[in-house]
Amino acid sequence: xxxxxxxxxxxxxxxxxxxxxxxxxxxxxxxxxxxxxxxxxxxxxxxxxxxxxxxxxxxxxxxxxxxxxxxxxxxxxxxxxxxxxxxxxxxxxxxxxxxxxxxxxxxxxxxxxxxxxxxxxxxxxxxxxxxxxxxxxxxxxxxxxxxxxxxxxxxxxxxxxxxxxxxxxxxxxxxxxxxxxxxxxxxxxxxxxxxxxxxxxxxxxxxxxxxxxxxxxxxxxxxxxxxxxxxxxxxxxxxxxxxxxxxxxxxxxxxxxxxxxxxxxxxxxxxxxxxxxxxxxxxxxxxxxxxxxxxxxxxxxxxxxxxxxxxxxxxxxxxxxxxxxxxxxxxxxxxxxxxxxxxxxxxxxxxxxxxxxxxxxxxxxxxxxxxxxxxxxxxxxxxxxxxxxxxxxxxxxxxxxxxxxxxxxxxxxxxxxxxxxxxxxxxxxxxxxxxxxxxxxxxxxxxxxxxxxxxxxxxxxxxxxxxxxxxxxxxxxxxxxxxxxxxxxxxxxxxxxxxxxxxxxxxxxxxxxxxxxxxxxxxxxxxxxxxxxxxxxxxxxxxxxxxxxxxxxxxxxxx
Amino acid sequence: xxxxxxxxxxxxxxxxxxxxxxxxxxxxxxxxxxxxxxxxxxxxxxxxxxxxxxxxxxxxxxxxxxxxxxxxxxxxxxxxxxxxxxxxxxxxxxxxxxxxxxxxxxxxxxxxxxxxxxxxxxxxxxxxxxxxxxxxxxxxxxxxxxxxxxxxxxxxxxxxxxxxxxxxxxxxxxxxxxxxxxxxxxxxxxxxxxxxxxxxxxxxxxxxxxxxxxxxxxxxxxxxxxxxxxxxxxxxxxxx
Numbered sequence: 128x129x130x131x132x133x134x135x136x137x138x139x140x141x142x143x144x145x146x147x148x149x150x151x152x153x154x155x156x157x158x159x160x161x162x163x164x165x166x167x168x169x170x171x172x173x174x175x176x177x178x179x180x181x182x183x184x185x186x187x188x189x190x191x192x193x194x195x196x197x198x199x200x201x202x203x204x205x206x207x208x209x210x211x212x213x214x215x216x217x218x219x220x221x222x223x224x225x226x227x228x229x230x231x232x233x234x235x236x237x238x239x240x241x242x243x244x245x246x247x248x249x250x251x252x253x254x255x256x257x258x259x260x261x262x263x264x265x266x267x268x269x270x271x272x273x274x275x276x277x278x279x280x281x282x283x284x285x286x287x288x289x290x291x292x293x294x295x296x297x298x299x300x301x302x303x304x305x306x307x308x309x310x311x312x313x314x315x316x317x318x319x320x321x322x323x324x325x326x327x328x329x330x331x332x333x334x335x336x337x338x339x340x341x342x343x344x345x346x347x348x349x350x351x352x353x354x355x356x357x358x359x360x361x362x363x364x365x366x367x368x369x370x371x372x373x374x375x376x377x378x379x380x381x382x383x384x385x386x387x388x389x390x391x392x393x394x395x396x397x398x399x400x401x402x403x404x405x406x407x408x409x410x411x412x413x414x415x416x417x418x419x420x421x422x423x424x425x426x427x428x429x430x431x432x433x434x435x436x437x438x439x440x441x442x443x444x445x446x447x448x449x450x451x452x453x454x455x456x457x458x459x460x461x462x463x464x465x466x467x468x469x470x471x472x473x474x475x476x477x478x479x480x481x482x483x484x485x486x487x488x489x490x491x492x493x494x495x496x497x498x499x500x501x502x503x504x505x506x507x508x509x510x511x512x513x514x515x516x517x518x519x520x521x522x523x524x525x526x527x528x529x530x531x532x533x534x535x536x537x538x539x540x541x542x543x544x545x546x547x548x549x550x551x552x553x554x555x556x557x558x559x560x561x562x563x564x565x566x567x568x569x570x571x572x573x574x575x576x577x578x579x580x581x582x583x584x585x586x587x588x589x590x591x592x593x594x595x596x597x598x599x600x601x602x603x604x605x606x607x608x609x610x611x612x613x614x615x616x617x618x619x620x621x622x623x624x625x626x627x628x629x630x631x632x633x634x635x636x637x638x639x640x641x642x643x644x645x646x647x648x649x650x651x652x653x654x655x656x657x658x659x660x661x662x663x664x665x666x667x668x669x670x671x672x673x674x675x676x677x678x679x680x681x682x683x684x685x686x
Numbered sequence: 687x688x689x690x691x692x693x694x695x696x697x698x699x700x701x702x703x704x705x706x707x708x709x710x711x712x713x714x715x716x717x718x719x720x721x722x723x724x725x726x727x728x729x730x731x732x733x734x735x736x737x738x739x740x741x742x743x744x745x746x747x748x749x750x751x752x753x754x755x756x757x758x759x760x761x762x763x764x765x766x767x768x769x770x771x772x773x774x775x776x777x778x779x780x781x782x783x784x785x786x787x788x789x790x791x792x793x794x795x796x797x798x799x800x801x802x803x804x805x806x807x808x809x810x811x812x813x814x815x816x817x818x819x820x821x822x823x824x825x826x827x828x829x830x831x832x833x834x835x836x837x838x839x840x841x842x843x844x845x846x847x848x849x850x851x852x853x854x855x856x857x858x859x860x861x862x863x864x865x866x867x868x869x870x871x872x873x874x875x876x877x878x879x880x881x882x883x884x885x886x887x888x889x890x891x892x893x894x895x896x897x898x899x900x901x902x903x904x905x906x907x908x909x910x911x912x913x914x915x916x917x918x919x920x921x922x923x924x925x926x
Binding site for chain 2: 430433434437439440441442445446450453454457458531532534540541542683685686
């Protein structure tokens, strides 16, 4: 038990960077702002989630109360939502904590029992999941408790329930992963799994969006008209995942019945956790060790054939450009962050259109095609193109993604200017994909002329170039190079966030400028020309600054 | 070939002096071994030579090119192998080598010959089409080495090049170093393996706490310290 607690403490220190913060606080106070900013960002994120769920909880409470429906549905919905969320994302968190994390090899070599390693990792995941589950559940529990005037026992049971919420879904996720491991060599298929999981998450997100859209456009009334909303929740969703119903009844039913459900929930949670440790003790290491074994993979090509194919002469700029592409496409996290924006935004746009009724789509197209609305449609199309072009973190993490390999960039006899141009071209190539997808939409839906489309593509490419340059300046200024997991280079890199803020600022000023021209009823050609001049005026100094910063930083970043 | 003049480098705003007034001249055609205990300043010196770190003062010239003012010219003449083979692990070995040949602008014929030659002697041909991520430490070391030599640089700068290499590859590398220097080129390398330094190096420099405390041929060093082996000299000098 002592060892388990020690391991848990260490795992928590690593997971939440407690030692790093301590070190920064005592020895590197200058860099203390980084964890503080991250913490602040997390607090803002969690806080806004709490506010959102609180609004949902309060309004649902009054709707249920007013319509005379059982108020405990509120509890059922929030416990269900959080547990489903944990069940789904838990699989990926468990995979990354148990099978993809680099410290596993080290932990296996220690004289500790498998269940102790597993237990410590599992508890860390649970603590991590609280960040998502507490904001989802707490508002409903509080609103219900206060609204129904519950006593001390309710709050005690609620506290225990909230702490135990992640246990059952995560234990199930873990068992699924263990079963999966018997059939798939997870470690070898890591890249594939990450890509599939990410696109699956996106598909689910898009599906939910589509469903909400549909519901907003008519289905909502049926939802409220169902009358027997409690039955609906329990029969359709709760029956597939009874623990959330147990915990709901445990908190809401009076007397012994309530205690019965509550104890059932607690008991099953504890039993599952114990069962998990027992199973883990037997099969956990086996799975990991088999994943470490090298497979006798067939070679793709003989050296002679491959050398003819790969040994070719390109200019340094071309070589750097293609290197950027290869590394982006072959690193799942980079690829997803780079390309998903190009997919999500057009698909979301399409869904918000398809979510409407046939009639309103028809009306929208009719209005959009009217000549007097031409300039508005063009400017909206232009705005969407620029937005699609800016929805990626390719440029704002371009240098950071190099990580420990940055020494190569410092070593090679290629000027920083040329190196940064290769990154700019790469970022723009990806942005152009976004521009073209939106362009195709505009043509397909509104039917703008080819000439106008070319003008829009040209203008948005100039804007996307400025955005890419601003992103690059941010990243080269303070790149995050000390990462061991590609996730850190993009997900925990504040440069991405700064890039978005700066891009939004640029787009804001351009929108103000374009809107002013429209308000002054200037002719369309003048408006486009005005936008062009605005873009060039911003772009030119940005290019100069980029080259200057690149020359300076490539020399002075020390590794 | 390589001239280091009054070079100093400190960390933490001068609190830690990593290299202190270093003066060194590596001549054409010589293998220069750079020895010192852990944290003595070997890697810092090497990183300053190749431009990964900036010196606080002093100058470093490679074949007459100042490594800061004429950095591109200086870099073209260097082949550098770091102590840790961190390279693009999502590229295949062959892609990495062709990339290095591209950035050093090596003509097609030469790059084909050199890549073929080095992969062959390092026994990497079979793995050349695999991604680098699947390589062992030693294989990575060999692919970095090949990448560093693909442009046939005059000066090899190798930081602990023998770590992780199997005996056969280590033997081949030592052989390559000798042949390279016999053609009038130079090798500057750091090592902890004193026997290798003793047998391979034309001259040796010993650094301790950032200062060069001894320099010369093995015989010259032995005379000065009245010791029988390089190990004794090393221990005596660094424990003073």
